[in-house]
Amino acid sequence: MLFHKYASPKVFYALAGRLIPWFAVATLILLGYGLYQGLFVAPPDYQQGESVRIMFIHVPAAWMSMFVYMVMASAGAIGLIWNMRLADMAATASAPIGASFTLLALVTGSLWGKPMWGTWWAWDARLTSELLLFFLYLGFMALQAAIDEPRRAARAGALLALVGVVNIPVIHFSVQWWNTLHQPASISAINKIGTPAIHPSLLVPLLIMAVAFTLFFATVLLMRLRAEILHRERHTGWVAELVKP
Amino acid sequence: MNWSEFFAMGGYGLYVWGSYGMAALVLAFNVLAARRREKNVRRELAAATHLNQAEPE
Amino acid sequence: MATNLVGSVWCVFRRDLLIAARKPADVATLLVFFAIVISLFPLGVGPEPAVLRTLAPGVLWVAALLATMLSLSRLFAADYTDGTLEQLALSPQPLTALVLAKVMAHWVTTGLPLLLLSPLLAIQLYLPAEALGTLLLALLLGTPVLSLIGSIGAGLTLGLRGGGVLLSLLVLPLYTPILIFGAGAVTASATGLDPEAYLSLLGAFLAVALGFAPWATAAALRISLD
Numbered sequence: 257m258l259f260h261k262y263a264s265p266k267v268f269y270a271l272a273g274r275l276i277p278w279f280a281v282a283t284l285i286l287l288g289y290g291l292y293q294g295l296f297v298a299p300p301d302y303q304q305g306e307s308v309r310i311m312f313i314h315v316p317a318a319w320m321s322m323f324v325y326m327v328m329a330s331a332g333a334i335g336l337i338w339n340m341r342l343a344d345m346a347a348t349a350s351a352p353i354g355a356s357f358t359l360l361a362l363v364t365g366s367l368w369g370k371p372m373w374g375t376w377w378a379w380d381a382r383l384t385s386e387l388l389l390f391f392l393y394l395g396f397m398a399l400q401a402a403i404d405e406p407r408r409a410a411r412a413g414a415l416l417a418l419v420g421v422v423n424i425p426v427i428h429f430s431v432q433w434w435n436t437l438h439q440p441a442s443i444s445a446i447n448k449i450g451t452p453a454i455h456p457s458l459l460v461p462l463l464i465m466a467v468a469f470t471l472f473f474a475t476v477l478l479m480r481l482r483a484e485i486l487h488r489e490r491h492t493g494w495v496a497e498l499v500k501p
Numbered sequence: 502m503n504w505s506e507f508f509a510m511g512g513y514g515l516y517v518w519g520s521y522g523m524a525a526l527v528l529a530f531n532v533l534a535a536r537r538r539e540k541n542v543r544r545e546l547a548a549a550t551h552l553n554q555a556e557p558e
Numbered sequence: 559m560a561t562n563l564v565g566s567v568w569c570v571f572r573r574d575l576l577i578a579a580r581k582p583a584d585v586a587t588l589l590v591f592f593a594i595v596i597s598l599f600p601l602g603v604g605p606e607p608a609v610l611r612t613l614a615p616g617v618l619w620v621a622a623l624l625a626t627m628l629s630l631s632r633l634f635a636a637d638y639t640d641g642t643l644e645q646l647a648l649s650p651q652p653l654t655a656l657v658l659a660k661v662m663a664h665w666v667t668t669g670l671p672l673l674l675l676s677p678l679l680a681i682q683l684y685l686p687a688e689a690l691g692t693l694l695l696a697l698l699l700g701t702p703v704l705s706l707i708g709s710i711g712a713g714l715t716l717g718l719r720g721g722g723v724l725l726s727l728l729v730l731p732l733y734t735p736i737l738i739f740g741a742g743a744v745t746a747s748a749t750g751l752d753p754e755a756y757l758s759l760l761g762a763f764l765a766v767a768l769g770f771a772p773w774a775t776a777a778a779l780r781i782s783l784d
Binding site: 388392398399402407408411412415420422427429433437 | 728731735742763782
């Protein structure tokens with residue numbers, strides 16, 4: 257299977273090294289274009305004015321927080337089932353990136369909410385779900401940090417991530433319900449603002465930023481994987497050759 | 502292009518630039534952390550190789 | 559010595575209960591903790607009945623969650639240190655079934671006592687009498703789920719330093735749906751609405767947890783023991 261060739265750390269190290277520059281350049285181009293579209297081309301919103309531009313950071317960040325968790329859980333599952341160390345490394349490396357996107361979503365959510373709702377924090381369904389997702393990331397990272405033995409750490413993390421994946425829809429649904437339950441009518445109007453009807457002019461920068469963030473994630477993941485491979489394979493000949501001054 | 506209007510963002514300057522600034526920080530942090538990790542690993546490896554080479558045959 | 563599945567499950571269940579019966583202090587401390595946490599709220603927010611009545615369902619559930627959390631580490635700890643756990647893992651009986659037995663025994667010494675004490679503490683928080691029945695039913699459905707999901711965390715953190723706090727961090731986010739619907743059921747009852755939907759959902763969670771959790775916990779134990 258073609259797959260197996262790239263599962264070899266040595267081969268993947270070289271491949272990643274060739275891919276990183278391309279991904280990095282693509283990221284920069286799309287980030288630039290996305291910022292241009294978001295800050296200059298997209299018109300201000302009828303209701304929210306210029307603050308709607310925060311959406312071009314907040315929504316892609318929230319999407320990434322979910323996407324990276326899926327990647328983390330999938331990589332963990334692959335590592336667990338097929339005993340692939342590279343997959344284990346990918347799961348571990350993805351976690352801090354995903355956690356930082358979740359934090360970004362939370363902070364920008366708060367900054368977007370303040371002018372709209374008047375408070376720095378509101379327990380609306382999306383922000384509350386994001387917060388719980390943040391805790392799930394932190395739990396994964398804490399569990400792996402607490403286990404010294406690499407194989408146990410990888411497998412325990414993978415199991416936790418999979419349990420998390422099963423629970424995320426349940427948590428989402430529960431928080432939705434909880435939110436509609438407790439909100440007086442004035443705040444349910446806020447929830448509508450939180451999920452604006454996306455006009456086409458707003459959709460373009462949103463999607464570009466989402467792709468840019470995804471490419472960014474791929475770039476950083478490849479960088480981290482190279483470092484992890486060097487570390488894991490430190491006793492092999494090819495690594496010794498590599499680090500010779 | 503009215504730059505002062507651009508920076509004011511219709512009064513929402515703090516929130517908009519706060520968000521974009523935070524995004525920049527997160528992106529930068531991720532890149533720097535990845536770089537730092539690679540640097541540390543390389544340093545560890547160099548130190549280990551040094552020790553191996555320093556052993557008298 | 560029983561060599562069939564049901565026999566083994568009963569054997570493990572009975573053994574855990576006997577061991578727990580020799581340490582009544584464990585259940586007593588759990589209940590005292592539950593009562594203390596609940597007393598903290600009036601001290602913190604004031605004794606005004608209207609306020610406490612509104613907070614009561616949430617407070618009761620959060621206290622139950624925390625009490626369950628703290629008791630989770632003793633689910634596998636003793637058996638881990640004396641090697642019994644490895645023996646269970648090596649036995650010809652499926653580890654999933656044996657885990658279910660242990661978790662059921664754990665619930666008898668955790669969720670069940672909490673459930674039994676809860677009406678007393680609910681009255682202290684001015685919960686209306688008509689909501690007490692729902693409270694008991696909600697806790698009856700919800701606390702086993704807490705033990706079941708919690709056992710996954712306990713399995714993953716076996717023998718780790720910082721075990722208790724780490725376990726809390728892992729498990730509390732997963733507890734939030736139970737909290738939402740458990741407290742929701744009681745609040746509904748207290749405000750004269752029908753708690754049926756909430757209780758049905760809790761029942762559904764219990765059914766899914768019974769099917770899924772022991773298997774995940776067994777996997778976690780194998781990962782930790784290898």
